Amino acid sequence: xxxVSKLSKIxxxxxxxxxxxxxxxxxxxxxxxVAIMGPSGSGKSTLMHILGALxxxxxxxxxxxxxxVVEMSDDxxxxxxxxxxxxIFQSYNLLPRTSALKNVMLPMVxxxxxxxxxxxxxxxxxxxxxxxxxxxHTSNQLSGGQQQRVAIARGxxxxxxxxxxxxxxxxxxxxxxxxxxxxxxxxxxxxHTIIMITHEADIAGYxxxxxxxxxxxxxxxxxxxxxxxx
Amino acid sequence: xxxxxxxxxxxxxxxxxxxxxxLAILGIVIGIGSVIALVSLGQASQKAVESQxxxxxxxxxxxxxxxxxxxxxxGAAGARTTLTYDDAKAIETSDxxxxxxxxxxxxxxxxxxxxxxxxxxxxxxxxxxxxxxxRKIDISSGNFINDRDVTAVSKVAVxxxxxxxxxxxxxxxxxxxxxxxxxxxxxxxxxxxxxxxxGFQNQDDxxxxxxxxxxKQLFGVNYLSTISLEAESEEVMTEAQNQVxxxxxxxxxxxxxxxxxxxxxxxxxxxxxxxxxxxTFTTLLSGVAAISLLVGGIGIMNVMLVTVTExxxxxxxxxxxxxxxxxxxxxxLTESVILTFTGGLFGIILGIFVxxxxxxxMSFAFVVSPKSILLAFAVSxxxxxxxxxxxxxxxxxxEPIEALRYE
Ligand SMILES: Nc1ncnc2c1ncn2[C@@H]1O[C@H](COP(=O)(O)OP(=O)(O)O)[C@@H](O)[C@H]1O
Ligand SMILES: [Mg+2]
Numbered sequence: 001x002x003x004v005s006k007l008s009k010i011x012x013x014x015x016x017x018x019x020x021x022x023x024x025x026x027x028x029x030x031x032x033x034v035a036i037m038g039p040s041g042s043g044k045s046t047l048m049h050i051l052g053a054l055x056x057x058x059x060x061x062x063x064x065x066x067x068x069v070v071e072m073s074d075d076x077x078x079x080x081x082x083x084x085x086x087x088i089f090q091s092y093n094l095l096p097r098t099s100a101l102k103n104v105m106l107p108m109v110x111x112x113x114x115x116x117x118x119x120x121x122x123x124x125x126x127x128x129x130x131x132x133x134x135x136x137h138t139s140n141q142l143s144g145g146q147q148q149r150v151a152i153a154r155g156x157x158x159x160x161x162x163x164x165x166x167x168x169x170x171x172x173x174x175x176x177x178x179x180x181x182x183x184x185x186x187x188x189x190x191x192h193t194i195i196m197i198t199h200e201a202d203i204a205g206y207x208x209x210x211x212x213x214x215x216x217x218x219x220x221x222x223x224x225x226x227x228x229x230x
Numbered sequence: 231x232x233x234x235x236x237x238x239x240x241x242x243x244x245x246x247x248x249x250x251x252x253l254a255i256l257g258i259v260i261g262i263g264s265v266i267a268l269v270s271l272g273q274a275s276q277k278a279v280e281s282q283x284x285x286x287x288x289x290x291x292x293x294x295x296x297x298x299x300x301x302x303x304x305g306a307a308g309a310r311t312t313l314t315y316d317d318a319k320a321i322e323t324s325d326x327x328x329x330x331x332x333x334x335x336x337x338x339x340x341x342x343x344x345x346x347x348x349x350x351x352x353x354x355x356x357x358x359x360x361x362x363x364x365r366k367i368d369i370s371s372g373n374f375i376n377d378r379d380v381t382a383v384s385k386v387a388v389x390x391x392x393x394x395x396x397x398x399x400x401x402x403x404x405x406x407x408x409x410x411x412x413x414x415x416x417x418x419x420x421x422x423x424x425x426x427x428x429g430f431q432n433q434d435d436x437x438x439x440x441x442x443x444x445x446k447q448l449f450g451v452n453y454l455s456t457i458s459l460e461a462e463s464e465e466v467m468t469e470a471q472n473q474v475x476x477x478x479x480x481x482x483x484x485x486x487x488x489x490x491x492x493x494x495x496x497x498x499x500x501x502x503x504x505x506x507x508x509x510t511f512t513t514l515l516s517g518v519a520a521i522s523l524l525v526g527g528i529g530i531m532n533v534m535l536v537t538v539t540e541x542x543x544x545x546x547x548x549x550x551x552x553x554x555x556x557x558x559x560x561x562x563l564t565e566s567v568i569l570t571f572t573g574g575l576f577g578i579i580l581g582i583f584v585x586x587x588x589x590x591x592m593s594f595a596f597v598v599s600p601k602s603i604l605l606a607f608a609v610s611x612x613x614x615x616x617x618x619x620x621x622x623x624x625x626x627x628x629e630p631i632e633a634l635r636y637e
Contacts, residue, residue: 049631052550054550054630054631054634055629055631075554075555078549078553078554078555079552079554081550081551081552081630082552087550089634093543093547093550093634095544095547096544097246106548106551107551107552109235110548110551110552110553110554111552115235154551
C-alpha cells in the first residue's frame with residue numbers, strides 16, 4: 001500500500017542546510033497500525049508530511065497504491081489528500097470560529113459530496129468519536145481532547161484507507177489519550193491502515209509495529225509483540 | 231462546492247471584518263459613483279447646449295466680426311469692430327441678396343443694472359425689432375422694441391424674466407418702472423417669455439435695448455457684435471451664406487475671401503463646435519472618474535492581499551484537505567467580485583443621486599443612460615476579477631505545509 005525507498009529531505013534556507021531525512025526506506029501494508037517513534041527533531045513530522053502528500057521529498061521514491069506520488073501535479077496531490085489519506089495534525093488545525101460539524105464536512109465539500117450526505121456522514125463520525133452533543137460548538141469552545149477528536153472525525157470524513165496522525169496525544173491528558181487510542185484500535189480493526197507519530201513509549205504500545213527514527217534515519221523497525229489493549 | 235455555497239461562504243467571511251469590507255467597498259462606490267455622475271453631467275450639459283442652440287431656429291446664420299479659422303467659432307483677436315449697422319442695412323436692402331428673410335443687427339455687452347436698491351450685473355443686448363422674430367422671442371407683458379424706438383434712440387428696455395425678477399422682485403410687473411444702466415435711465419416697456427436654458431448664454435437673464443441707444447448712449451461704440459440672419463429656408467443656408475459673404479467682402483473692399491474680416495456661421499456649425507467642446511469635456515471628466523475607479527480597484531487588491539496573508543493558515547488547511555487550485559481561486563475571486571459588485575450597486579445609486587442634484591440645482595436635464603448603468607455593473611465586476619486575480623492566484627499557489635506553518 002505504501003512503499004518508500006531512499007527517501008531524503010533537505011531543508012535549505014540560504015546557506016543553511018538541514019538534513020531532515022536521509023535514505024529512508026520501508027513498506028507498510030494494508031491494515032497495519034504503525035507507530036513512528038523518535039526524539040524531537042529526528043524527522044518524524046517531515047516523514048509524515050511526505051507520506052500525507054503535503055510535501056515532496058528532495059530525493060527518493062514514494063509509491064502509494066502503486067502510484068508515484070513524487071511526480072504528481074498539485075491538483076493530483078490535492079485529490080490524494082482528499083480521498084486516500086486522513087491527516088490528523090499535531091496542532092489539530094481546525095477552522096477557527098467554525099462549528100465541529102462544519103469542520104468535519106470540509107473535506108467532503110472539496111470532494112463534491114452533496115449537502116445532505118455531508119451532514120449525515122459528519123454527524124456519524126462525530127458520534128463515533130464521542131462528540132454527539134458538541135455538533136455546534138466552535139473550535140474555541142472545545143477542550144484540546146475534544147478538538148483532537150473533531151480532527152479525527154474530519155480525518156475519517158472521506159473514509160480514507162490510510163489515517164496519518166502526528167502526535168495525536170501530544171497535547172492532551174492521558175485519560176483522553178487512552179480514549180483516542182481506543183478509537184484508533186477500533187478503526188484499525190475495521191481495516192483502516194494507521195500510522196501515528198509519538199514520542200511516548202506507552203502510546204506507541206498500542207500499535208502493532210514500531211519504527212524508530214533517529215537523525216533522519218531508521219534506527220529500528222519491528223513488530224510490537226506486546227500490543228496494549230484497552 | 232457549488233457557486234451558491236461559495237457565495238454564502240464568501241459573504242460570511244466578508245462580514246467578519248465589516249470595517250475593512252466597508253472601506254474597500256467605499257473606494258468602488260466613489261469610483262463608480264463619479265463615473266455615473268460625471269458622464270451624466272457631461273451628457274446633460276451637451277443636451278442643454280444642443281437644445282438651446284436648436285431653440286434659436288435652424289435657419290439662423292450668424293455673422294461675426296473677425297476672420298474665421300478653419301471653421302472654428304473663435305474670431306481673430308483684436309478685429310472686433312469691422313461689422314456696422316450699415317452692413318446690416320445693406321444686407322437687408324441689397325438686390326443681390328435673395329435668400330435672407332430677416333436681418334437682426336446686435337450689439338451685446340455687460341453692464342450693471344440698477345432699480346431701486348437692486349443692483350445686478352447682466353447682459354445688455356442692443357437690438358432692432360426683427361431680433362424678436364429671428365431669435366423667436368415672445369413677450370409676456372408690454373411690448374418689444376419697435377422701429378420708432380430704434381430711429382428715435384429711445385431710452386426704453388425690455389427685460390428677460392430672470393432680470394425682471396432680480397430687479398423688481400417675483401410676481402411684480404415692471405412695465406412702466408425704470409432701470410438705470412451706465413448712468414442712463416431707461417423705462418421698462420416689456421418682459422419676455424422665459425426661454426429656459428442656462429449655461430453660456432442665459433436668454434432669461436438679459437436686458438434688450440434699442441440698438442441705437444446701446445451704441446450711442448450706453449457703450450459709445452459704432453460697430454456691432456453680431457448680425458443674425460434668418461434664411462428663407464434650411465435648403466438655401468449655404469447660398470445665403472455665400473450671398474452675404476460676397477456682399478460684405480465688397481463693402482469692406484476685400485478681394486480675397488481668405489482675408490475676410492468677418493465670419494458667417496450656421497447653427498449647425500455652432501452646434502458642431504459646441505458638441506465637440508462638451509464632448510471633450512465629457513471625455514475628460516470620464517477620464518478623471520476612471521482614475522478614481524482605478525484607485526478603488528487598487529484598494530480592493532490591497533484588501534484581498536491582506537486577507538490572503540491573514541488567512542494563510544486557513545488556505546493551507548483547505549489545500550491540505552483537498553481543495554484544488556481552481557476552488558481556492560474561485561473562492562477569493564468570489565469575495566473580490568462581491569466587494570466590487572456591491573460597490574458598483576451603491577456607486578450607481580450615489581451617481582444617480584448626484585446627477586439628480588446636478589439637474590435640480592443647475593437646471594440641467596436629468597439624464598442617466600441605462601447604457602452607463604449596465605457598463606458600470608460590468609466594469610465593477612471586471613475590476614473585481616482583474617484586481618482580485620493576483621491575490622487569488624497567490625492564495626491558490628501557497629504550499630499547504632508552508633502555509634500551515636505560517637504564524
Ligand atoms: N521548514 C523547515 N525548514 C528548515 N528546517 C526544518 C523545517 N521543518 C523541519 N526542519 C528541520 O528538520 C528537522 C526535522 O524536523 P521534524 O520533522 O519537524 O522533526 P520531529 O517532528 O521529529 O520533531 C529538524 O532539525 C527541523 O529543525
Ligand atoms: Mg514533529
